Amino acid sequence: MRRTLRRAAVVLMVAASAAAVSAQQAGAPTARTVRGGVEVEWRSYSADPGSTKYAAIDQINASNVGKLAIAWRRPAVDGSLRKLDPSLRFSNNFRATPLMIGGVLYSPNGVGLVEAFHPSTGRTIWVQQPAGGAADLKGDSTRGLAYWRSGAEARLFVQRGESLMALDPKTGRLIAGFGAGGRVNLRYGTGPEPFNWSGAPQVCRDIVIIGSSMSDSPPNKEGTPGDVRGYDARTGRLRWTFHVIPREGEFGVDTWKQDSWRYTGHANLWSLVSVDEQLGYAYLPLTSPTSDMYGGHRLGDNLFSSTLVAVNCLTGERVWHHQLVHHDLWDYDLPAAPVLADITVDGRRVRAVVQVTKQAFAFVFDRASGQPVWPIEERPVPKSTTPGEETSATQPFPTKPPAFDRQGVTVDDLIDFTPELRAAALEIVKNYVIGPVFTPPSLKTVDGTKGTIQLPGSVGGADWQGAAFDPETGMLYVPSIAAPFVADLVAGNPKETNLSFTRGTREFPPGVKGLPLVKPPYGRITAIDLNKGEIIWSVPNGDGPRDHPLLEHLNLPPLGNPGRSAPLLTRSLLFVGEGDPIMVARQRVPASMPLAIAPSAGDRTFRAYDKATGKVLWETDLPAGTTGAPMTYVYDGKQYVVVAIGSQEHPPELVAFSVP
Numbered sequence: 001m002r003r004t005l006r007r008a009a010v011v012l013m014v015a016a017s018a019a020a021v022s023a024q025q026a027g028a029p030t031a032r033t034v035r036g037g038v039e040v041e042w043r044s045y046s047a048d049p050g051s052t053k054y055a056a057i058d059q060i061n062a063s064n065v066g067k068l069a070i071a072w073r074r075p076a077v078d079g080s081l082r083k084l085d086p087s088l089r090f091s092n093n094f095r096a097t098p099l100m101i102g103g104v105l106y107s108p109n110g111v112g113l114v115e116a117f118h119p120s121t122g123r124t125i126w127v128q129q130p131a132g133g134a135a136d137l138k139g140d141s142t143r144g145l146a147y148w149r150s151g152a153e154a155r156l157f158v159q160r161g162e163s164l165m166a167l168d169p170k171t172g173r174l175i176a177g178f179g180a181g182g183r184v185n186l187r188y189g190t191g192p193e194p195f196n197w198s199g200a201p202q203v204c205r206d207i208v209i210i211g212s213s214m215s216d217s218p219p220n221k222e223g224t225p226g227d228v229r230g231y232d233a234r235t236g237r238l239r240w241t242f243h244v245i246p247r248e249g250e251f252g253v254d255t256w257k258q259d260s261w262r263y264t265g266h267a268n269l270w271s272l273v274s275v276d277e278q279l280g281y282a283y284l285p286l287t288s289p290t291s292d293m294y295g296g297h298r299l300g301d302n303l304f305s306s307t308l309v310a311v312n313c314l315t316g317e318r319v320w321h322h323q324l325v326h327h328d329l330w331d332y333d334l335p336a337a338p339v340l341a342d343i344t345v346d347g348r349r350v351r352a353v354v355q356v357t358k359q360a361f362a363f364v365f366d367r368a369s370g371q372p373v374w375p376i377e378e379r380p381v382p383k384s385t386t387p388g389e390e391t392s393a394t395q396p397f398p399t400k401p402p403a404f405d406r407q408g409v410t411v412d413d414l415i416d417f418t419p420e421l422r423a424a425a426l427e428i429v430k431n432y433v434i435g436p437v438f439t440p441p442s443l444k445t446v447d448g449t450k451g452t453i454q455l456p457g458s459v460g461g462a463d464w465q466g467a468a469f470d471p472e473t474g475m476l477y478v479p480s481i482a483a484p485f486v487a488d489l490v491a492g493n494p495k496e497t498n499l500s501f502t503r504g505t506r507e508f509p510p511g512v513k514g515l516p517l518v519k520p521p522y523g524r525i526t527a528i529d530l531n532k533g534e535i536i537w538s539v540p541n542g543d544g545p546r547d548h549p550l551l552e553h554l555n556l557p558p559l560g561n562p563g564r565s566a567p568l569l570t571r572s573l574l575f576v577g578e579g580d581p582i583m584v585a586r587q588r589v590p591a592s593m594p595l596a597i598a599p600s601a602g603d604r605t606f607r608a609y610d611k612a613t614g615k616v617l618w619e620t621d622l623p624a625g626t627t628g629a630p631m632t633y634v635y636d637g638k639q640y641v642v643v644a645i646g647s648q649e650h651p652p653e654l655v656a657f658s659v660p
Contacts (some may be wrong), residue, residue: 022411029055032306040634042100045144045200046466047631050340051274055632058571062658064617065573065608068657071640072122075142076110080127085134085598089111090141093582093627094644094652095198097144099156100633105642106147106169110652111149112139112160113611114167118633122656126172143199143272143464143628146208148233155233157208161189162195164210164231165527179236186210186229193224193265196354202273204282206233207240211284213271216292216331220498223265223290228273230282230316231520240316244286244304251318252303260298265290267305271464272337274353278369281319283353284309284333287558293503294442294489295390301326306334308355308363310370313405320370324355326392329384329440330487331458332358343474343530345373351373354469354530356462356478359437360405362528363398374400381438386489388500390625395438404462404526405480406518407437409455411506413518413530417551424512429453431510434484438582441487444504451488451567453509458485459584465566465629468574474531477574479541482522483562484509521560523602525567525576527614539614541565542578542603546572563602566629568641574609575632578602580625580647606630606643624650 009576029048032039046053056556060068076094090110098107100119109127110113116125130136146157147169155175156167164596166178166185174182186195193214202209212226228242245266253261267289289298289305306325311318325332339354343366353367363371378394406413411434414425433442433452442452460481467478488504509517516522521540529536544559545551563579579602602625608618628644638658646652 001472008571038634038637039103041102042098043147044099045097045272046337046629048205049202049275049277051272051337051466052339052341052471052569053466053567053629054470056472056571057634057639058573059634060570060641061572062617062660066287066621067659068608068618069660071120071656071658073656074117074122074631074654076644076646076654078109078124078127079116080124081109081111081113081130081137084130085137088137090139092646092648092650092652093141094502095141095143095628096644097629097631098642098654099145099147100631100635101147101169102510102624103635104169105208106156107654108142108145108158110141111137112142112158114145114156114158114172116169116172119633119640120638122654128167128172140198142198142200146207147202148203148208150206154177157201157203157233159186159197159199159201159210159464162237163207164201177235181256184231184236188224188227191224198268199270199272202275202282203233204275204277205280207231207313208233208272209275209282209313211271211273213268214266214271216266216268216288216290217503218265218290219496221290221297222263225265226268226270226287226540228269228284228316230313239314240426241317241320242284242309242311243287246303255303257299257300260300262343264298266292270333271335272466274340275313275337276340276367280313281310281367282313283338285310285336285355286336287333288325288328289333291499291502291651292390293329293487294499295327295329296386296390296500299327299390301392306332308334308338308365310367321643322363322365322370324357324361324396325359325619326395327390329389329391330359330438330454335463336530337459339467339469339476340367341469341476341530342471345531352530354476355468356467358456358458358461358463360403360407360456360461360480361398362401362404362467362476362478363463364401364530364533372398374398382435382440384440386443386501389440391440401528401530402535404478404535404538405524407456408439409434409453409484409518415454415512415515415517415519419552421512421550426519428512441489441503443501444488444490450520451486451504453484453517454487455482455484457483458506459564461485463564465564468567468569469530470569471573472528475536475611476528476530477566477567477569477575478526478528479565480526481526481562482518482524482560484518504622513550514548515548520544521638522562523560523578525609525614526576527611537614539609541576542605558614561602562627565602568630568632569611570632572611574611575605575607575630575641576609577626577630577643578604580623580627580645582647583627622655627652641651
């Protein structure tokens with residue numbers, strides 16, 4: 001027994017040493033030696049400030065992952081809060097990812113308050129109390145927290161509703177010296193639109209960076225710009241504001257013709273921020289402006305919409321930028337945190353930043369200079385036929401790596417398991433515009449077409465779940481979705497809007513006898529060697545509809561499920577769920593319309609893949625699909641993997657796995 005324990009301790013010390021080296025390179029999870037053994041923490045939402053989602057530990061590995069079992073479960077809202085309001089209701093779309101710091105787990109709960117609990121049992125340590133008692137329990141989950149430490153002083157930062165709050169990690173109480181009694185009001189001025197966000201704050205040096213998620217499809221052309229802001233971690237004082245839509249005299253204002261910068265809104269940072277502490281840079285993935293599918297009122301390239309911007313953490317000043325979609329009409333937001341990756345290209349060491357996109361590209365830049373690691377070409381794209389619209393003549397295409405999912409729709413992309421299914425699919429697409437990636441949205445008319453079938457759709461390609469990076473091998477792992485949607489426009493009603501055209505239903509296209517319109521895979525995972533800019537392997541993620549009555553006799557391999565599935569990477573394994581359908585419920589599919597994507601748009605299965613080959617090594621069916629990004633840590637000598645789940649039918653909770 002002692003020999004076994006000693007061997008386990010050696011394995012953990014090796015892992016801890018690797019984690020420490022990785023931490024020096026990219027701020028990865030911190031390993032420390034405590035009385036109970038080696039402890040590996042998870043201090044940032046995505047493992048580290050560079051959003052690698054990587055932990056250099058492998059106590060759970062190919063030899064024992066088959067024994068993985070549930071260690072503990074915890075509801076999304078602690079029972080003490082339910083006692084305050086027994087009728088409490090909240091969304092089952094539980095998006096949180098905990099932090100593990102100093103032997104304690106911290107997480108936003110289902111109503112956006114913070115809870116602290118024990119790493120090996122899930123038992124409650126403390127719960128942040130609502131300032132207004134039961135009346136203040138209404139809220140929603142956010143993705144995560146930020147942790148800041150300076151000397152003996154430590155703080156947790158959480159955004160809830162219109163407030164940024166600083167909490168004492170030991171007690172959960174607000175820190176009075178931050179803002180007004182521990183809170184900073186995040187509302188943009190005195191405008192009518194409330195502040196909204198579901199991301200996670202990010203700390204760079206002594207600055208807390210906050211994004212937003214203002215409406216990208218308001219009733220009129222006017223909207224609220226989703227400016228990015230940096231607050232002093234000690235005082236809560238606003239230190240800087242980055243204008244996502246330039247103002248008069250600022251760089252980029254000339255890309256907004258006819259002074260459309262004066263009234264256009266959105267272009268938020270609705271996703272997540274990455275930072276390089278050594279450089280002192282923050283990397284902001286920005287989104288499309290109002291209105292997200294029609295831009296006749298905002299002609300021009302529209303900086304900084306759909307742009308990756310590097311800013312100085314201390315001042316908010318732009319260092320460099322690359323617009324990845326000009327004059328966005330496709331809702332091709334930059335949906336995920338950029339990944340900081342140290343790679344070797346043609347014998348040269350490159351400190352890179354990688355931005356995965358909804359249109360299924362991975363753009364790779366030198367994160368200090370902003371220079372593309374491989375050339376980016378401006379290629380011609382189709383023009384819009386919508387009156388008043390002026391599409392950009394070209395869009396940027398990286399020459400490396402290749403696209404990690406399908407782009408655009410041709411007849412060759414339509415389902416063809418049988419001649420009858422292909423014939424039915426051809427009949428359906430007669431009613432739609434199809435074409436290559438960046439084919440613009442089109443008008444929905446009574447006697448004409450019903451809009452443009454866009455692939456990737458508005459949920460990607462890549463989405464908020466982003467990618468994971470292995471600093472030891474230079475491999476990037478990207479879960480992606482192949483779910484088209486209909487980009488349709490309708491004439492604006494002058495009684496309701498001052499927009500000439502507004503987006504229509506944006507429904508999924510009709511399916512073919514309950515099957516997707518296009519070929520599989522409908523969800524996949526792709527491994528990219530960033531040292532070479534090459535795809536190494538790509539596998540379907542999930543079974544998809546292969547058991548459908550029209551397909552079951554064909555004995556098909558897995559077809560993939562198009563769920564939002566976030567990755568977790570360790571030294572030997574890649575953990576990925578399938579994403580629960582609750583995360584795409586906002587995309588409406590009429591009851592009369594056959595399923596347009598793989599049934600369920602995700603499933604309850606959680607898997608461990610061999611990261612070298614993409615082979616499934618372990619899987620388990622959870623009570624619901626995954627809704628948050630998984631994380632891992634080592635506590636008291638044991639590795640745990642934790643993930644948030646929830647569905648329309650199952651209440652949200654955190655589930656922790658370990659090897660018994």
